[in-house]
Amino acid sequence: MENTLANIKKGERCIITDVSSIHIPLKLLEMGCLPGNYVELVQVAPFHDPMYLNINGTHLAIRKETAMHILIKR
């Protein structure tokens, strides 16, 4: 399975490795979604979408379609 943020499980904590895709809005980077920072899946809505994340201490929700473009390592 590909190592993207869309595939992590509830409660799992990973490190972001790459956010260079142009499908990732700048706003997300500005909120701390940057390589090297940790990300934890706090809660998911039904159908695993949207995802409620804790990225480097900032709590935010994004859709699965955006999470697909964020690469991580476990």
Place this chain on the structure above:
Amino acid sequence: MSKQINVALIGNPNTGKTSVFNALTGLNQKVGNYPGITVEKKEGVCKLPRGVKAHIIDLPGTYSLNASSLDENVVIELLLNKNDKDFPDLAVVVSDVENLKRNLLLYTQIKDLEIPTILVINMADRMAYKGISLDLEYLETHLKTKIALVSTRKNQGIDRLKTLISNYKDLSISHCINLSEIDPAYFENLQSTFPNQLIYKLWLVITQDVNFGKTDRNEIDAVANFKTKSKNDLKRLQQKETIKRYQFINDVLKKGQTIDVANAKDLRMTFDRIITHKIWGYAIFFVILLTIFQAIYDWSSVPMDFIDSAFASFSEWTKNQLPVGAFTSLLTEGIIPGLGGIVIFIPQIAFLFLFISVLEESGYMSRVVFLMDRIMRRFGLSGKSIVPLISGTACAIPAIMATRNIENWKERLITILVTPFITCSARLPVYLIIISLIIPEGRFIGLSYQALTLMFLYLLGFGTAVFSAYILNKILKIKSKTFFVVEMPNYKLPLLKNVVLTVLEKTKSFVFGAGKIILAISIVLWFLASFGPGKDFNNAEEITKKAYSNQNLTSEELQQKIASHKLEHSFIGITGRAIEPIIRPLGYDWKIGIAIVSSFAAREVFVGTLATIYSVGNDDEDTIKNRMAGEVNPILGGPLFNFASGISLLLFYAFAMQCMSTLAVVKRETNSWKWPVLQLTIMSAFAYVVALIAFQILK
């Protein structure tokens, strides 16, 4: 005369920026709009030591100067335009101690514009609780600023902030990062082409798509055209810039801030496990909605009945005090009943804004966005549409403005188009009075029939909104890049002061805004109803006496017959009867017709209009409701407001687009007449057809 300092209050959303603004200005604030757009402009005055005054602008919350919404554009437009009369002498950046790292990003951007900047670290009362300690001296040196550690909840640090503001001339204006290091060749070339401009300002002009006003127009166009790089390359540079800013922030915080995780307590997780739960989350949301409706209907009925009867007796008292004449009758039959029609629903508006501001302030609204996104997306809406749809229950105008943080244009447009279906508070007085006339009292499992009817009307409005969104989503062919980022702020106990100020301010602007229209319409209506052309109106007394000469009427009954004959032949009666053929199939008489026509200015006018029409020529000072109950259908006999015509009227008001202010806002927000005109025609035609079918079936 003392000099006034211009201060811009800037910060991320959810940092308590508005609390700081309230703490600085108290009641010395006013809310207006930025010229040409409907972004709220909050400004206030703060008295500083030594008689100096600060003029403070509370700018819309933003995460960065890279704007992605209209609200955020306002911030960068002001900061880049030195000729604006509000251009700040100093910026106060408000940050939240728990999210300092992220909040500092915006701070570094503002510093790079060479604007003197003070850093406010808010919510200092949470530090011990979160195990955070700060080395303020270190932070001040390395962030090149002065810091005020503030707790608006405990009212600490505001005095220091005021002192810092008055000494703003001592602040350093050196940069945080050196932009050129990201791509030396590109930025050096840019700087040498425009040697007199600030490099970061140039960079913003190139990357941001905002309107910079008329000043420096030519030069700005020249800068904006300096695109030697493709869009994607520019975006890569912005990514690099963001990473560089975070490196700077991380370096400073590494020494300036320590977080003892062992001491940190986090209730958020416990709450969120329940509130965003797949089942409990939705159940809680439903219960909260139920409570709101119960409050609007049941709890506010006591003050409303009081206001209704108070206005009736005030009108009578005025009549007895003043001499008989045109002025007295204008006052007691036009103005006072008309005003009563608006004052009566202050309690409900206040309740609605109270709930909405508590939900927003506590951080709960973001959880609802999270829970609803997937469901709403099926209908072409976004989870963020839930905020406009809920605030639409107060008023469609702020609701449509609240669609601005929906990033996707198609989702935003659909939200704007369907929001007017949501039952707004202006429909409430119409619903309430008709429900009380046609729905029997009595209870079903503790909820009154009348409250259930009201709840049904709310659901109907919501259902129609969602259903039309579904259809619009299929019809509209708009491709737009979608993204969705919602911050999930920490739960906070709402500050009483903020809630009270919001409720006061919103209620006040609603009452005065609608009040002006209603007052004007009541006066016009009174004139139209009190005068008429031709001998039918002028000789009403003789004609009526002749017509009823063979019947034995008491003088009181005769007076009433005269009055109603006069009304029928007044200007308003003539107009009303002209439109009667159109509305008779819906079960209405010409008086309701007049009320509907005047409702196209604003729905809440309905009750006031009927109040005015029924007052004219009516001597006994009764409440509006009793007068309506006494009306008789001229053709079918029986009460005019019966079950069939009442339901038809309720449905008409549920669907028709009867609000000029909403249409104006839609025009401004979509920047085209196409959408408001479509809304007006489609919604009103639909309302007519539904009301027609309902009456014909039920009669």
